[in-house]
Amino acid sequence: MFDINSLAGAISGEIVQRGNTETAHGIATDSRVIPSGHLFVALRGTNFNGHRFADHALRKGAAGVIVENLDWFDSEKELLDDKWVIRVENTYRALADMASWWRRECGWTLIAVTGSCGKTTTKEMIHDILSTQLRCGRSAGNFNNEIGLPMSILSFPQDLDVVVVEMGMNNPGEIRNLSRIARPDIGVVTSVAPVHLQNLGTVDDIRKAKSEILEGISRGGAFVWDMDDPFANIIGAQAVSGFSLLGKPVASGWSYFRFFPELASDPRVEPITPAEAKADPASPQTVLRAENIALNYDGSLEYNLRSGDKQKGDCPGLKVTIPSFGSANVVNSCIALAVSAGMGISLEQGVEALRGFSNVGARMRRLSHSSGARIVDDSYNSNPVSMSMALRDLLMLPCNGRRIVVMGDMLELGEKSLEFHSRIVSYMIDSEIDFIAGVGPLTGEAMSTANGAEGRAMSFDSAKDAAQYLNTMISGDDLLLVKGSRGMHLENFISSLTLAESVESAWIR
Known part of the structure; x- marks a missing residue:
């Protein structure tokens, strides 16, 4: 009211x-x-x-x-x-001013999550953990732009303890405006990756745009980031040193470090690291480390969590089990655990809360084909980094049949679009991917010029055409990954498949 x-x-x-x-x-x-x-x-x-x-x-x-x-x-x-x-x-300005006013009127702690990948999943994980101990609200879906963020803030009742919101962007300056509206107590950058390059230019330009979140963080607030992401680590160094573009002190209370030896970055896929990222990493107060990462046959994720604190020293490891598919959830869950620890919830309580977590929408969703084949539906969106991570997950999963990838174009990558697609296609051909179904002109062109693609890759005019072909091709032991940008509408591929009545039946053995 x-x-x-x-x-x-x-x-x-x-x-x-x-x-x-x-x-x-x-x-x-x-x-x-x-x-x-x-x-x-x-x-x-x-x-x-x-x-x-x-x-x-x-x-x-x-x-x-x-x-x-x-x-x-x-x-x-x-x-x-x-x-x-x-x-x-101006009604847009009025909407923003209303949200800022309501933010001031309410006493909740506000957590803001931005990043190139994992925003929504990380937000949902933070909410699930905090809700075990606190009255917690979260923005609906991906309401994260100049309309969605203010509307989310205005939808929260006054009697909550904490709220979690997303901040998205397509252009420089947008995160700055959103952060000034929300005034986060805790800011999060999940990752910095090559997305929206068409509008922003380079990955380092994306890093600069994401760093705008620091400008709105409340005095005495905290910043959480992935120290294994070289671009995010530059933003973390800004926060730790108390630097922001406004010259206002920004404290870093917690941080998180990702240790991923099994999934070392492939140089053909990952973006070029800026010179600044080669400096010594930022030194936060608390660091979380994930070790011994494993994906099980049913798609569940396991790893050992260790934490170190400047004052308290290292703590014994905890086993983390997340039923939802995808090793990207190592990053997402460690960030969520770090944020929750900063809110007074123990790591043990946070780990227990994550045992019931489910992915949101078409993000690494487990499905089953009528033939018994397993399907990973990650059709929500795609970029070169999330695509390469999904491919590595596919290769890590135990599989007695063929590994098949349905790849839709990755959009908004600017002048390097074809280069990114060619790198991904080459990576698949050089690995143990048995068949590639390409949907979209960029993927099709990349496959047509790739060495070794003959007999292992086929281009389709539409997602429905690809589904019609694969419906008769796949068999019970096969494993499919479906991934592409939202604009490629690969949900039409999923809806055109003949799925099993029990969507996860093929994942149980």
């Missing part, structure tokens, strides 16, 4: 008309699904204008509207007798 007078003051809004209620139940930006008693914010974009639907929102029971102009006002006066009308210069 929001006090509308206070809200109007927070956004410097002009109250054109007062309604017959002093409170609003919430904020909405979609007039089609606005709940009764909410305030409607009329956003304006390149291809839409919420002002055209202000009257519709009022007819559906909105308590009032927040608008930039009153062009529609005179013709709709009959709707406005008991409704609030608040005018602002």
Whole structure:
């Protein structure tokens, strides 16, 4: 519930008309699904204008509207007798200011997660652990942009102890704006990888954009990162040294280090390390290490966790078991455990909470084909680093049949797009991948020029065409990985397969 007078003051809004209620139940930006008693914010974009639907929102029971102009006002006066009308210069700015105001009004600790890979999974893990001891909220799905983040903050009730949100970006400056809205108490960078290169240029430019999260972290706050990621480690060094672009001190309370000898980076796949990353790593207060990593036949993940503290010294190892598939969850879970430890939850309690964790959506989801073949559905998204990690998982899993990869194009990689695709295809051909089904022009071109691809690779015009072919090709002992950028719609491949009634039946033996 929001006090509308206070809200109007927070956004410097002009109250054109007062309604017959002093409170609003919430904020909405979609007039089609606005709940009764909410305030409607009329956003304006390149291809839409919420002002055209202000009257519709009022007819559906909105308590009032927040608008930039009153062009529609005179013709709709009959709707406005008991409704609030608040005018602002810019409704996007008003939405951000509302979220900042509500953040200040509430007493929760706020944890913000950004990174090129693993944001949503890490957020969900943090939430699952913290929820065992605290009243914890989290942003829905991947609500992480200039609209989604403010709407997430505005959706949280005041009586929570802690909230966990995501911050995404496509361009420089976006994380800075989001961090200034959220003012995190704990900031997290999961990884820095070649994504959105079309807009950002280089991986180091992505690192600079991700480092903007430091500008909003509260005084006395903490920063958590992967010390084995050379680009993220530069950001960590900024945090440890108390440096941010605003010159404001940023304390680092906890950190996390990933030890991954079994999955050493392939030089053809990983991005070039910047010169700065070759310096000595940052020295945080607490370090977590994952050792002896293993993927089981059923896709579950196991590793030994060790922690070291500058004051307390090393602690005995803990065995971590995560039922969800994917070695990327080593990174995600260690970060989640570090954040939770900073919130007062012991590592033992955190490890126990992760025993019930499930991946979100089409992220390393285990499925079964009617033939008995195992399928790893990672069709949610893809980039060169997450693709190479998924391939290594495929190669680590025990398999008595063929290893098959359905690879969709990786989008938004800029001028090096074909080079990245060629590196991935070459890696697959040189490894124990038995068959590659390519979907998209970039993957198809990379396969057409790759040495050794003949007889082991085939290009398809659509995901459905690939599914039609593989439905008759795969057999009971085979293992499939399905992965591509969201824009390639590989969910259509999954929906066109003949799946077993029990989705995980093939994973149990």
